[in-house]
Amino acid sequence: MKAYIKTNKWLKQSKKVALSAALQYLFLTISVNGYAYAQQADPGSAKPDKKEKIAVPGMVDGQDDKQKSAAADSPAVLPAVVIKDKAQTAGYVTSRTVSGTKTDTPLTEIPQSISIINRRELDMRGVHLNFTEALRYVPGVVVDQFGFNGTGFEYIGMRGFNVQTTGNFRDNLSQQGTGLYFGAFLTDPYALERVDVLRGPTSVMFGRGDAGGIVNRITKLPTATPIREVEIQYGNFDRKRIAADFGLANADGTLMFRLVTTALDTDTQVRFPNTNGDRAEIRRFYIAPSLTWRPSDRTSITLFGDILNNRSGAGAFYVATSDGRPTNTLLGDPAFTRYATDQASVSYKIEHHFNEIFTARQNFRFMRQDGRFSDLNPAGFNADNHTLNRSAFSTNERLDQTALDTHVQARVNTGPVNHTVLVGIDWTRTNASLRYMASSGITPSIDVLNPVYFQPIPTPDILAIDGTQKIDQVGFYVQDQLKYQNWVLTLSGRHDRVSTVNDINVFTPPYLKSTDSAYTGRAGLTYLFSNGIAPYVSYSQSFLPQSGVNFFENRPFDPTRASQYEVGVKYQPPGSRSLFTAALFDLTKTNVLTPDLRAGGLLTLTGEVRSRGAEVEARTEVFRGLNFIGAFTYNDVKVTESVNDVVGNMPVRVPNLTTSGWLDYNLAALNISWLKGFGIGGGTRYVGRVFNDEENTSITPSFTLFDAVVRYDHGPWRFFLNANNIFNEKYYSASSGGNFFRGTERSVIGTLKLNF
Numbered sequence: 032m033k034a035y036i037k038t039n040k041w042l043k044q045s046k047k048v049a050l051s052a053a054l055q056y057l058f059l060t061i062s063v064n065g066y067a068y069a070q071q072a073d074p075g076s077a078k079p080d081k082k083e084k085i086a087v088p089g090m091v092d093g094q095d096d097k098q099k100s101a102a103a104d105s106p107a108v109l110p111a112v113v114i115k116d117k118a119q120t121a122g123y124v125t126s127r128t129v130s131g132t133k134t135d136t137p138l139t140e141i142p143q144s145i146s147i148i149n150r151r152e153l154d155m156r157g158v159h160l161n162f163t164e165a166l167r168y169v170p171g172v173v174v175d176q177f178g179f180n181g182t183g184f185e186y187i188g189m190r191g192f193n194v195q196t197t198g199n200f201r202d203n204l205s206q207q208g209t210g211l212y213f214g215a216f217l218t219d220p221y222a223l224e225r226v227d228v229l230r231g232p233t234s235v236m237f238g239r240g241d242a243g244g245i246v247n248r249i250t251k252l253p254t255a256t257p258i259r260e261v262e263i264q265y266g267n268f269d270r271k272r273i274a275a276d277f278g279l280a281n282a283d284g285t286l287m288f289r290l291v292t293t294a295l296d297t298d299t300q301v302r303f304p305n306t307n308g309d310r311a312e313i314r315r316f317y318i319a320p321s322l323t324w325r326p327s328d329r330t331s332i333t334l335f336g337d338i339l340n341n342r343s344g345a346g347a348f349y350v351a352t353s354d355g356r357p358t359n360t361l362l363g364d365p366a367f368t369r370y371a372t373d374q375a376s377v378s379y380k381i382e383h384h385f386n387e388i389f390t391a392r393q394n395f396r397f398m399r400q401d402g403r404f405s406d407l408n409p410a411g412f413n414a415d416n417h418t419l420n421r422s423a424f425s426t427n428e429r430l431d432q433t434a435l436d437t438h439v440q441a442r443v444n445t446g447p448v449n450h451t452v453l454v455g456i457d458w459t460r461t462n463a464s465l466r467y468m469a470s471s472g473i474t475p476s477i478d479v480l481n482p483v484y485f486q487p488i489p490t491p492d493i494l495a496i497d498g499t500q501k502i503d504q505v506g507f508y509v510q511d512q513l514k515y516q517n518w519v520l521t522l523s524g525r526h527d528r529v530s531t532v533n534d535i536n537v538f539t540p541p542y543l544k545s546t547d548s549a550y551t552g553r554a555g556l557t558y559l560f561s562n563g564i565a566p567y568v569s570y571s572q573s574f575l576p577q578s579g580v581n582f583f584e585n586r587p588f589d590p591t592r593a594s595q596y597e598v599g600v601k602y603q604p605p606g607s608r609s610l611f612t613a614a615l616f617d618l619t620k621t622n623v624l625t626p627d628l629r630a631g632g633l634l635t636l637t638g639e640v641r642s643r644g645a646e647v648e649a650r651t652e653v654f655r656g657l658n659f660i661g662a663f664t665y666n667d668v669k670v671t672e673s674v675n676d677v678v679g680n681m682p683v684r685v686p687n688l689t690t691s692g693w694l695d696y697n698l699a700a701l702n703i704s705w706l707k708g709f710g711i712g713g714g715t716r717y718v719g720r721v722f723n724d725e726e727n728t729s730i731t732p733s734f735t736l737f738d739a740v741v742r743y744d745h746g747p748w749r750f751f752l753n754a755n756n757i758f759n760e761k762y763y764s765a766s767s768g769g770n771f772f773r774g775t776e777r778s779v780i781g782t783l784k785l786n787f
Contacts (some may be wrong), residue, residue, distance in 0.1 A: 122658050123149060124608050128227055130203065130229060130247040131227075131229060132236065132512060133236055134451050136451075140514075141521070141555075142556065142567040143233075144170075144229075144230040144597070144612060145227065145230070146228040148169070148228070155751075156714070156753070157755070157780055158220045159272065159782070160295075160297075163180070164220065165220055166226070166228065168662055170648045171189055171644075171646045172187065172228060173187075174188075176764055176772070178348070178773045179301070179775040180346055181343045181347070183313075183372070184213075185218065188685065189241075189246075190244065194241050194243045194245070196208070196215050197241035199216060199218075201218070202250050203247060206398055209430070210402065210428040210465060211428065211535075212426050212465055213426060213428060219315065221276075222250060222337065224252070227247040230616075230646070232618070235524070238504060242575075242591065243620075250335065251291050252335060253280070253288055253323040254278060255284045255287060257280065258277060261275045262784040263783050264783075265780075266778060266781060270297035272293065272295045274291075276290075285324065286322075286323070286324055289321045291318070291321075293315075293316075297313050299344070300773075303345075303482075309484070311345045313344075314342040314343070315341050317337065319338075321333065321335030322334050322335070331380075331382045334378070338373075339372075344369065344370070345363040348771075348772060349770065349772075350362050350479050350769060354416070358771075360479045362406075362407055362408075362477070364484055364486060366484070366488070367406075367488040375399055375400075376397065376399070391437075391438070391440075392438055396433070396434050398432045399429070400428075400430045402427075403425070405423075405425040405491075406423075413476070418479075419477050421474045422469065423469075423490075425467075427465075428463070431461070432459065436457040438455025439453070439455065449514040450513055453509065456506065456508075457508070458505050460501070463499065466494060466497055467495045468492065470488075497536045498541075500535070504530075506526065509523070509525075518559075519557040521557070524551075524552045525552070526549070527574055528546070530544070531576060547590050551574050553571040554569065561605075563605050564600065566601075570595070572594045573591075573592065577591055591620060591622040594618070595617065595618040596617045596618075597615070607652070609650065610651070613646070614645070615645050616645075620641075638670065640669070641669050641671045643668075647662070648660075648661065648663075656696055656697035658695055659693065661693075662690065662691045663689075663690045664689045664690070665688055666686070666689075677727075680725060683723060684767070688719035688733075689716075690717045695712025708745050709743055710742045711739075711741055714739075717733065717734075731763050731764065735760070736774075738757065739753075748784070749785075750784070752780075754778070755775070755778045756777045759776055
């Protein structure tokens, strides 16, 4: 009887041990797969994981010497517990970020509007072609203002301001360098683990953050769990794409490697009339190796690089008639118009924890892009009012950017107040060169009512612009996050010094040098209620040197400055997969740049613009298996100072109202056997009317689009069928400078993914 009691007691204890170990191992598996913040958000930016010692009999690699001895002496050995988690129930909510403060901080403690798009959402919504697709369901953000874009350029507006290049960040480092004409760094969406969107001025921490906000792209980097993923894709417009993601690690997790690559070959909706359906195409190749070495549990070193080659034809810019009516005529020629970029980067991230108080980090990246662009500009109508003269041009551009950020973090207490102090210095250098060639020959004109293509376009042979520009920026910053009971006070300050050197032949004199400096700050106060409600109030500033040249005034652009007041509330119910946010803001920016398409897209200074508005966002698991994303934005943007007589008007291509909603449901939650593995989803996007001219006399009407997805999981196989603009709504996103920008037509894409 005593033997039976002892045996029964031993069995119960063994079950408890096994269950506890299984749960611990499940948590570890999810964490190293990228769904715990420390690995998913920004590997190397939080404290390195200590080697886990999981007391699962049979798992010898996870045991210390005493555990090994105990396992050897045990009268019985339970089988190894292996739990695989696909992490598809993680939902769309991420609760922490490094992007907001450069420290690992809960979203509810950051006094700023932030949205995070994780990898699950990117896959579910079928973000594969252009990076801007990732931002379609984010409040305060407008994408594709110039319609469908086959060239790869990332047109993004935030809180009423263009942030195409000024808001371009990756892994907390700027990649916002821009060329003197077309050059700008591009992003392949398959390269990313997630996307962090910070709205409002952010330059206090990032130096080159603009007034509207920044978009921080988080790269896929090595993890402790092996990754083996291959996917193939086919869709309309003869889209063909293949991608692979492979990762491995040694037994003790001190050395990890990852390789991400993808290749794309597709036609586009950009069809040249009278050519039997000839279309502009996109050809793209991307590859990115990365390596992480952890010599100790206190130090992490990650090296990574990437190469992106992009080839494309014309964008969806359709010329207007002389009296302003849209046509199906493209200004470019399919045999001449080309956009080609070769881009590469090399980076490293180093993090060392001296002790429980001090941590030092250094991030570095060097990027280069060589761009070769050929296109045609309009040169006025003939007397018949339908024959449009054109001028051929080509540019050869090189864009280099070096970014280095070094900071020290300290977590200390002064009585009842907890401090997270950050002190750092960052440096960014951008070098841009341009050779703009014009044609000495006569460029054939085009009849916009009956166009003829494949005409002989003379090769541009006159060097019209030859110049270089170098911008150096050094910034010193300090931040203190003070936490007292339920109060969180965030204080940040920064000083920047910027030097700009131009040597451009069209200037008089050609060599120009300027120096600017500025102090910026941020202050925010948050109160954390125990029920998950966190109201906040904040004031923030930005200072940004502007790349490019003001060809109209024969000098470099002045730096832009901005200030913002914001009040909001965040609500994250404890223990839930939900996050609700709402914010009101008042933002003013000076020296705003606006593209002038009548001058080939050259930028001009508008003056001062004020943006006021409200934003609401919901990311929640409504109930088991049903996830929802909702966004609403009202934006009142006015020109308050201008060299033109447009004070009080709205800037062009800025909608005053946008809203969107996305739902997806895992049908396995219905507990019906034949539905296991199936999922469905859908969304709708509304973009309000925009003005096409500074005088606000011409309007492009609002439009509403619908998206959908069907997916099926079967073992290691996953299949997605994504349809965007499923009803093929014909619309224009805007009209300006004699061009109509046709919106993205229906796309239907099938993706087959294998994880093995």
